[in-house]
Amino acid sequence: MNRFLKSSGFKLFVIILSALIAGSVISVVSKSGSSPLNKAVSVVFGPASRLAGSLSSGFRNMPVSFRSSTYYKKQAEELKKEVDSLREQLVDYEDIVHQNEFYKEFLDLKEEHSDYKFTKAAIVGRDAADRFSSFTLSKGSSSGIAVNNPVIYGKYVVGTVSSVTPTRCVVKTLLNPGINVSAYEIRTGEVSYVTTTAEYSKQNLCVMPGLSPSTAVTAGGLVCTAGISGIYPADLIIGSVDDIVDATADISASAIIKPGVDFSQLTDVFIITGFDGQAK
Amino acid sequence: MMAKRILQNKTFIRRLCLAAAVLLFSILQNTPGLFPEIAGIRAMPLIPLVTAAAMYERDIAGMLYGLFAGALWDVFASGNSFNAIYFLIIGYVCGILINTVMRSNFATHLLLTAGAALIYNTGYWLWHYVFTGCDMKFYSLMRYYIPGTVYTLILSPLVFFLVMTLERKLRD
Numbered sequence: 001m002n003r004f005l006k007s008s009g010f011k012l013f014v015i016i017l018s019a020l021i022a023g024s025v026i027s028v029v030s031k032s033g034s035s036p037l038n039k040a041v042s043v044v045f046g047p048a049s050r051l052a053g054s055l056s057s058g059f060r061n062m063p064v065s066f067r068s069s070t071y072y073k074k075q076a077e078e079l080k081k082e083v084d085s086l087r088e089q090l091v092d093y094e095d096i097v098h099q100n101e102f103y104k105e106f107l108d109l110k111e112e113h114s115d116y117k118f119t120k121a122a123i124v125g126r127d128a129a130d131r132f133s134s135f136t137l138s139k140g141s142s143s144g145i146a147v148n149n150p151v152i153y154g155k156y157v158v159g160t161v162s163s164v165t166p167t168r169c170v171v172k173t174l175l176n177p178g179i180n181v182s183a184y185e186i187r188t189g190e191v192s193y194v195t196t197t198a199e200y201s202k203q204n205l206c207v208m209p210g211l212s213p214s215t216a217v218t219a220g221g222l223v224c225t226a227g228i229s230g231i232y233p234a235d236l237i238i239g240s241v242d243d244i245v246d247a248t249a250d251i252s253a254s255a256i257i258k259p260g261v262d263f264s265q266l267t268d269v270f271i272i273t274g275f276d277g278q279a280k
Numbered sequence: 281m282m283a284k285r286i287l288q289n290k291t292f293i294r295r296l297c298l299a300a301a302v303l304l305f306s307i308l309q310n311t312p313g314l315f316p317e318i319a320g321i322r323a324m325p326l327i328p329l330v331t332a333a334a335m336y337e338r339d340i341a342g343m344l345y346g347l348f349a350g351a352l353w354d355v356f357a358s359g360n361s362f363n364a365i366y367f368l369i370i371g372y373v374c375g376i377l378i379n380t381v382m383r384s385n386f387a388t389h390l391l392l393t394a395g396a397a398l399i400y401n402t403g404y405w406l407w408h409y410v411f412t413g414c415d416m417k418f419y420s421l422m423r424y425y426i427p428g429t430v431y432t433l434i435l436s437p438l439v440f441f442l443v444m445t446l447e448r449k450l451r452d
Contacts, residue, residue: 009339013372016347017365024360034354035361041351048307125310127357128322129404131424135312136356168355177414198409198416 033147033163033170042140042165105154106270113233117274119143121169123267132176132201133263134159137271140167144273150232152270156260157181157225157236161271169271173263174238175201182228183208183238185255188216191226194238194257204262205242208255215253219243223257230279233272294450295341298333298443302345305329306352321427326353327400328393328436330367331374332443335384335392339375346371366403370396386440393436394429401425 004010023035034042110116121137139145141164151158151171159173172179175196183194185208196206211217221241227234239259247254286292305325308315315323326349334342350367357363374392382388405425409417 009343009372009376012340013343013368016343016368020347020361020365020368024365027360033360035364037351037361037364038354042355045303045352045355048303123312125356126312127353128309128324129401129428130357130408131420136310163360165355170357178412198414198420202416 027163031147032141032165034165038163039165042168046138046167102154102268109152109155113275115274115276116233116272117144119145119271119273121145121269121271123269124168127170131198133173134162134176135171135173135263135266137169137171137269138167139271140165140169142166145169145271146273148231148279150236150272152236152272153261153266153268155237157232157238158261158263158266158269160231171269174206174259175204175263177201181232181238182226183223184226185217185241186222186224188221190215190217191228194223200256204259206239206257206259208241208257209247209252211244211253211255213246213251213253215244215255217241217244217253217255221255223255227277230277233275233277290450294446295337297446297450298337298345299348301329301442301446302326302333302349303352306349310353310356318431321424321431323431323435324397324400324428325432325435325439326367327370327397327432328389328439329443330371331392331396332389332436332440334371334374335378335389336443336447337375338379339372342375343368343372362407366400370399386437389440390433390436394433397429397432401429 020035020037023037027033027035027038032039106118110118119139121139121143123135124138125136127134127136137145137151145161145164147161147164149161149169151160157174159171159176159179161169162172163170174181174194177196177198180193180195182191184191190211192208192210194206194208200207208223219241223238223241225232225234225236225238237260239257241255242258243256245254245256246252309323309325315325330342330346330349333345337345346367346369347364349371350361350364353363353367354361374396377392378384378388382392402421402425405417405421408414409420414420
């Protein structure tokens with residue numbers, strides 16, 4: 001045992017472990033949510049994950065094609081090639097339409113709120129162990145992104161930045177039970193907050209608890225950010241009311257909210273790095 | 281001359297290949313759409329890779345591979361250095377166990393991977409569900425994390441034979 005404790009391997013193990021724990025403490029103190037090692041690794045290996053992200057979206061966009069085999073006649077092959085070419089054109093067209101829609105919504109928001117500062121980022125990864133739709137973006141603190149910056153898609157809220165390195169940041173979406181957003185229903189003006197539970201998260205839903213028992217909020221109502229905490233600007237769309245249910249613990253009612261965007265389909269998002277009234 | 285000597289050193293090439301495998305597996309595992317999910321269940325091929333590398337390369341190299349794998353995983357995760365610390369320990373412990381009480385073969389790899397995957401998944405579940413007071417704790421454990429451990433185990437023979445082939449071909 002004594003020999004084991006004095007071995008160079010054990011000493012190295014203890015030194016590295018201590019350094020990692022110290023790094024974690026530094027990240028908590030600095031409120032960046034990422035340790036110095038994490039920052040260094042993300043800078044060095046960032047391009048590799050960006051390349052993988054591009055490959056992944058390339059695979060998803062690839063048209064399904066059945067190439068020629070020995071029994072295909074020449075004419076059939078030529079037709080196939082033509083179909084493939086048209087499919088590729090269609091994919092390119094759909095990409096352009098998607099990009100146009102993305103930028104159009106962004107432009108509307110930009111025109112309405114000139115105080116917003118934006119950064120566009122692509123989704124390049126996700127934690128294999130996470131079940132709440134968190135994802136990693138291709139931009140970090142070198143692009144002005146900080147922890148708690150809101151992440152949006154068009155006028156819709158996606159989530160907040162939870163940790164940041166110089167070239168990467170991790171986003172927790174509205175489907176994470178740890179996220180709370182102050183919110184109001186636009187027709188009735190009832191103010192509460194939007195969060196979720198593991199059960200609702202599984203169904204891609206959020207919940208707005210603490211409504212009065214006789215709430216006038218009904219299914220189909222639109223829920224927006226109230227901007228109370230200073231993390232999210234006011235009036236971004238969270239989603240629509242799917243149902244009203246009674247709370248299990250008290251007499252209040254809760255609205256079940258369907259987020260405005262399908263987080264699993266996102267490929268690009270915008271991060272709001274600054275706005276009037278942002279909490280410092 | 282120096283570069284030529286380094287490139288002829290099989291140990292260097294082997295360790296470089298293992299590091300490249302760690303990088304590749306990390307990207308495959310954490311990039312959406314690159315690795316198949318089965319009914320929402322995700323595999324963690326980095327776990328069998330680190331245990332296999334530690335079994336063949338022993339404690340010091342094993343912990344360094346673990347540190348590398350964990351640090352890469354942390355880039356995609358929101359939890360400080362949780363993965364780096366976890367994989368550092370796994371790499372070191374696997375190397376020490378093979379040095380002292382276990383033989384390096386497929387059965388021990390399966391055993392070590394099962395233990396490592398189970399510890400990772402239950403640890404993650406405890407940290408993110410139990411300690412945070414999240415609902416549906418046991419559902420999530422049984423629906424995602426235990427099947428995730430099984431899925432990882434199913435992949436482990438493939439990973440083990442990949443590392444074994446690399447080690448046999450590039451052993452001095």
